[in-house]
Amino acid sequence: MTIETMTSLQRVLTTLGHKEPDRVPFFLLLTMHGAKELNMTIREYFSKAENVAEGQVRMRKKYGHDCLYSFFYAPVEVEAWGGSVIYSDEGPPNSGEPVIGSFADIKTLRVPDIGQSPSLAKVLEATRILKETVKDEAPIIGVVMSPFSLPVMQMGFSQYFDLMFAEPALFERLMAMNEEFCVNWANAQLKAGATAICYFDPVSSSTITPRDLYLKTGYEVTKRTLARINGPTATHLASGNCLPVVADIANTGTAVIGVSCNEDLMAIKAACRGKLTVLGNLNGIEMRRWTPEQAENEVKSAIQQAAAGGGFILSDNHGEIPWQVPEDVLMAISQAVHKWGRYRTK
Amino acid sequence: MNNLLSQDFEKALLDMDRRAATKILTQACESVEPIVFVEQVIVPALEKIGDDWDKGRIALSQVYMSGRICEDLVDTILPPASPNRTSQPAMAIAVLDDYHALGKTIIYSSLRASGYELLDLGRVSVDELVRQTIEHKLRIILISVLMLPSALHVKQVVERLRLQNCNAKIVVGGAPFRFDRQLWQEVGADATGTNIADALTVIHRIMEEMS
Structure with a gap:
């Protein structure tokens, strides 16, 4: 039996300080599964802040993981943009349908007011409820x-690449608006009670953008943006590769990097040691058909590769566990972390 | 075709330098037939670029731009109605269910740049894809997805087509199939691929089986 001596927040802060806590912290980044807990459709579940807050609290109680996730779904921001x-x-x-149908639309685009968006208001309300419930425990x-x-969501991937390569002035204009929105949205969530902000940035991964181009684009955008966010941030590449740019990402001011199951976890940990905490890297797509035994083996393997010395949070590799992943697998992951994730007392 | 020219052409694509790629093609076509350039330079370059992305050596934006540049180049030297384009069974490509069309665009551009003609059905639902397959008497359908639920919907496409005695071959690709290498079999597809080289190999194999 593992004797846990830390709260979830203490455990996470310790690992972020690149020290070993009582056990490996783990984030089950569950979103839609809350609807199952409340016996609702996904649409009904996300229609009210109270549902999401309740779902998050129930799931944490069930699986014993170390965070609450106020994320609803990726296009919640797209709704704010119209x-x-x-x-x-x-x-x-x-x-x-993308909100930017043609490059010309960028010229008339306006940065949405966070306070005027019903979809963002729900997220902020859920965050406030969670903060009142959990206080500083997690x-x-x-x-x-x-x-x-x-x-990618505003205009589609192909058109975005065409913009980046063919229309640098419009690209910069769009980045300036998106930066303003991102900073306002992050700071509103922090003010509502979020402890940290997960900054999803798959286009900066070396799966999608070559390093040379990243240094001229996503890297500069991120440095400017993170500098204006009033709290800690974690950069998540949503299954994208990071090794060619991991040192650059560390220079953007982020504390954590969410990494892919397609890269060597030990190599990532070595590259991040002392600079970035590694968040990952269970394969969320395969997880759907894991047996509980497989789940235990995957957890054990990840811990063996990356947990030593702290600076590691076990999680899936995408930042959102698929709806199809069954409860017994999630429970097996939780049990495996409690079984194999205990750090030896020094 | 000399090796140096192939390397220069590949470099122009990876640098996303349309002007340099066009210059190489124009100069080469002064001494060789356009179809020879397509077969000996463009197709191998696109195959290598796809393979290099698979191995994590280059980025998706480079794959995308390479496909687009080559598609435009080939359209200028080998128009869609050209008898030199590959004779093939009726073939189409589609994105199932969502608006993420990048993978479809890459494969569509690269196949056209390799001399194939295929219908681009755009974004379709299961119903629409089944309807269009029957209507166009399609023999090969390439389905691209980004989201896991869309990947799982391929099973419905297969079942519905088989119920209508349609034996069109279903080839799937996209992120869920990359992250779970058994998923294509689970949904009843005939084949899967992760890049243009795979797509070309699979299409050649299916065409051989059909003949």
Whole structure:
């Protein structure tokens, strides 16, 4: 039996300080699963802040993980920009028709007012409820899309690449607006009670952008943005690779990096040691069909590769566990962390 | 075709330098037939670029821009109606369910740059994809997805087509299939691929089986 001597927040802060806490902290980054807890459809669940807050509290009680996740779904920001969201009964709400139909639309685009967006208001309210409930016992993780990655939802991937390569002035104009929005949105969540902000930035991963281009674009955008966010941030590459740019990401001012299952976890940990805490890297897509035994082996393996010395939070590799992942697998992950994640007392 | 020219062409693509790629093609086509340049330079370059992305050596934006540049170049030297384009069974590509069309665009551009003609069905639902497959008498359908629920919906496409006695071959690709290498079989697809080289190999194999 593991004797735990720290609260979740103490455990996470200790590992962020690159020291070993009582056990490996783990974040089950569950969003839609709260609907199952409340016996609701996904659409109904996300319609009220109270549902999401209640779902998060119940899931943490059930699985014993070390954070609350005030993230609803990725296109919550697109709604604020005037876009639509397509709901599904078996997956996360998805972005509808892009809000930027042509490059010319960028010239008339206006930065949304955080206070005027009903979708963002729900997230802020859920954050406030969570903070009142958990106080300082566990961290509340808020989420923003990076200004550099948001255009994938605002205008589609292909058109965004075309913009980046063919229209540098319009690209810069869009980045300036997105930066303003991102900073305001992050700071509003921190003010509502979020402990830290997860900064989703898959386009900066070396899976999508070559390092040379990243240094001229996403890197500069991130440095400017994170400097204006009034709290700690974690950069998440949402399954994208990081090794070629990990040192650069460490220079952007972030404390954590969310990493992919497609890269060598030991190599990532070595590259991050003392600079960045590693968050990852269980394969969320495969997790859907794991047996409890496989789940235990995957957890044990990740811990063996990356937990020594702290600076490690076990999590999935995408930042959102698929709806199809069954409860027994989530429970097996939790039990495995409690079994294999205990640090030896020194 | 000399090796140096192939290397220069690949470098121009990776640098996303449309002007340099066009210059290499123009100069080469003064001494060789355009179809020879397509077969000996463009197709191998796109295959290598796709493979290099798979191995984490280059980035998706480079793959995307390479496909787009090559598609435009090939359209200028080998128009869609050219008899030199590959003769093939009716083939289409589609994104199932969502608005993430990048993977589809890369494969579509690269296949066209390799001499194939195929219908671009754009974003379709399960119903729409089944309807269009029957209507166009498609023999090969390439389905691209980004989200896991969309990947799981491929199973419905397969079941619905088989119920209508349609034996079109279903080839799937996209992030969920990259992260779970068994998923394509689970949804009943005939094949999967992670890059343009895989797509070309799979299409060649299916065409051989069909003949």
